[in-house]
Amino acid sequence: SQQGEEDPQALSIQEGENATMNCSYKTSINNLQWYRQNSGRGLVHLILIRSNEREKHSGRLRVTLDTSKKSSSLLITASRAADTASYFCATDPSPLQGAQKLVFGQGTRLTINP
């Protein structure tokens, strides 16, 4: 079942601009993670935010989580050509003691134009 839905599906910006991607989900979660996928490759973990956290930073990445709205956003500041990739949110709706079964959204395809 697909729980996370990213918005927009595709985003094209100029190098140096900021990129914002949004993720909405349906059920309560334990944590939400963001992953990046370069074309034809595996996913790479970017950042994890727990359900009791509201904001988290990692380098040029900023993630926010609003559990009341069941939504998260990923902000990439000062974008670079190397940031061109698809970005996926993944939610963990499992019971805390259960197996973690991440549910991935359909992704946002980000293109950074030089």
Place this chain on the structure above:
Amino acid sequence: DGGITQSPKYLFRKEGQNVTLSCEQNLNHDAMYWYRQDPGQGLRLIYYSQIVNDFQKGDIAEGYSVSREKKESFPLTVTSAQKNPTAFYLCASSYRKAYPEKLFFGSGTQLSVL
């Protein structure tokens, strides 16, 4: 180098044939996962295993089978019962004792039907 190795990178299946995708990890991770990705889509969980000699069905297990005889290995067989096998298959692993877990992905296998 530690990581997850998937092979082959490209695989072709003839009608009625079973094919096996390999996934090996040397990260000493307990849990391993198989995901299917269709073009422009997110990831869907096929099977997962939390421990050796145990595995559970994910959301789209029909037409697939797995085994987990060794901690390092989690091969996926796409059987002839899977009528639409063309997709990008991703294997992942995680360290369950470090909850919440982040997934480490292999570089994927592209399966196509001849």
